[in-house]
Every structure is written in structure tokens, then in C-alpha cells.
Amino acid sequence: xxxxxxxxxxxxxxxxxxxxxxxxxxxxxxxxxxxxxxxxxxxxxxxxxxxxxxxxxxxxxxxxxxxxxxxxxxxxxxxxxxxxxxxxxxxxxxxxxxxxxxxxxxxxxxxxxxxxxxxxxxxxxxxxxxxxxxxxxxxxxxxxxxxxxxxxxxxxxxxxxxxxxxxxxxxxxxxxxxxxxxxxxxxxxxxxxxxxxxxxxxxxxxxxxxxxxxxxxxxxxxxxxxxxxxxxxxxxxxxxxxxxx
Numbered sequence: 001x002x003x004x005x006x007x008x009x010x011x012x013x014x015x016x017x018x019x020x021x022x023x024x025x026x027x028x029x030x031x032x033x034x035x036x037x038x039x040x041x042x043x044x045x046x047x048x049x050x051x052x053x054x055x056x057x058x059x060x061x062x063x064x065x066x067x068x069x070x071x072x073x074x075x076x077x078x079x080x081x082x083x084x085x086x087x088x089x090x091x092x093x094x095x096x097x098x099x100x101x102x103x104x105x106x107x108x109x110x111x112x113x114x115x116x117x118x119x120x121x122x123x124x125x126x127x128x129x130x131x132x133x134x135x136x137x138x139x140x141x142x143x144x145x146x147x148x149x150x151x152x153x154x155x156x157x158x159x160x161x162x163x164x165x166x167x168x169x170x171x172x173x174x175x176x177x178x179x180x181x182x183x184x185x186x187x188x189x190x191x192x193x194x195x196x197x198x199x200x201x202x203x204x205x206x207x208x209x210x211x212x213x214x215x216x217x218x219x220x221x222x223x224x225x226x227x228x229x230x231x232x233x234x235x236x237x238x239x240x241x242x243x244x245x
Contacts, residue, residue: 003036010037013063014056021055035099042078049074079113081105100161115217119161119169127157128176135184143185147206150177155208162213170210178203 015034018041022030028044030052041056043049053074060066073096076085081093082105093105100123106116131153138146154177162170182199 006036017059040098116165117163118166131177132180135180139184151206164212164216174207174210
């Protein structure tokens with residue numbers, strides 16, 4: 001289903017049902033995040049996670065849907081996950097992927113808990129391949145025309161991925177875009193020997209500078225202005241559901 005149809009369908013199949021389950025069945029905090037058919041559900045208690053997982057499978061089966069077997073899993077994630085796993089002699093908390101990011105249990109400079117978001121490497125490779133193909137189609141356009149197009153592509157990438165804790169990925173993306181542009185210019189003529197100092201000048205003229213464009217979650221979801229979910233600001237997550245294929 002397209003994202004639009006998925007939103008309409010899953011609003012009734014999942015959202016309203018899950019909200020009712022949270023009110024009636026959950027024994028602790030419960031967080032629900034859904035975008036199209038990608039879903040994350042977080043629980044304070046592992047027993048709630050297991051019961052919800054079973055109930056969700058049954059709910060989707062009623063509508064001839066199922067959870068994706070490769071994307072659906074239960075993990076221990078959140079503020080206390082690292083300490084709990086260390087006491088049990090286990091390694092660092094698992095990570096999970098959601099909407100193009102990898103989410104990681106991290107720490108602030110003062111030792112506090114921090115959710116880190118990193119661009120998934122496969123998503124960056126896919127986008128760079130699209131840029132390479134686009135440059136091949138525009139090989140004989142003027143440098144200004146190529147530059148304006150690349151500037152729009154790079155700005156769009158930054159608008160999505162330039163979030164706190166993910167500062168390296170936008171810089172790496174800009175560097176790779178510039179290298180693809182340099183190779184394209186060199187292929188236009190056997191005598192072309194475009195140097196990096198020339199490319200640096202073109203980058204300053206056409207490509208935006210990488211910088212964090214999104215606020216930190218604590219600023220966006222301030223305590224004085226909570227979202228409608230009762231526990232949206234709490235970071236303890238124990239269960240990730242990958243959605244219905």
C-alpha cells in the first residue's frame with residue numbers, strides 16, 4: 001500500500017486499537033510511534049511488550065496483515081538498558097533502524113543518557129547513487145545549472161538528516177557529492193583537469209554548508225508543551241515492531 005493508504009488503514013487497524021490496549025492492558029508506561037507502516041512501541045515492563053506483541057499479531061491477522069519477520073524484534077533500549085545488561089554480563093544495548101536513522105543508546109559529555117541518531121549507511125549510498133545518475137544525465141549542462149541542482153539536492157538531504165548527534169553524515173554526504181561532481185566535470189573533456197581548489201570554490205558558491213538544522217528533542221518536546229501521548233517524552237523502549245508488509 002502507498003503511505004497514504006497505509007495511514008488511513010492503520011489508523012483504524014492499529015492506532016485506535018493500540019491506544020485502547022494502552023489504557024486497558026498496559027501495567028506501565030507505553031509509547032507508540034508510527035509513520036506509515038513503520039511502527040515502534042516502547043514499554044516500561046517487558047511483560048507488557050510480550051503481551052502486546054502477541055495481541056498485535058492477532059489484531060493484524062484479523063485484517064489479513066502480518067508483521068514483517070525480518071524487521072520485527074524485541075530489544076532492551078533506553079536509559080537503564082546499559083546498566084541492566086552490564087549487570088547480567090551482556091554487551092552494549094542493541095540498536096534499531098527507523099525512518100533512515102540508526103538509534104543508539106549513548107551518553108552525554110556529563111555521563112547522562114542520550115539517544116544518538118545516525119544516518120543509515122545504506123540510505124546514504126542509495127542517495128549518492130541517485131546523485132551520480134542525475135549528474136550523468138546533466139553532464140553537458142552548464143556548471144551553474146549543475147550547481148543549482150546539486151544545491152537543491154544537498155539542501156533537501158540536510159533538511160532531513162541534519163539532526164543533533166548526526167553531524168558527520170551531512171559533512172560526508174557533501175564531500176561525496178563534490179567528488180561525484182568533480183568526476184562528472186572531468187569526463188566532459190579529456191583535457192579537463194578540475195582540481196580540488198576549483199571544486200572548493202564551486203562548493204562555497206552552490207552547496208549549502210552542513211550544520212544542525214533540527215532542535216534537540218528536549219527543546220522540541222518541552223515539559224511545558226507535551227505532545228498528546230501521555231508518555232511521549234520518556235526514553236525507555238523495550239520493543240520495536242517493524243510494521244505490516
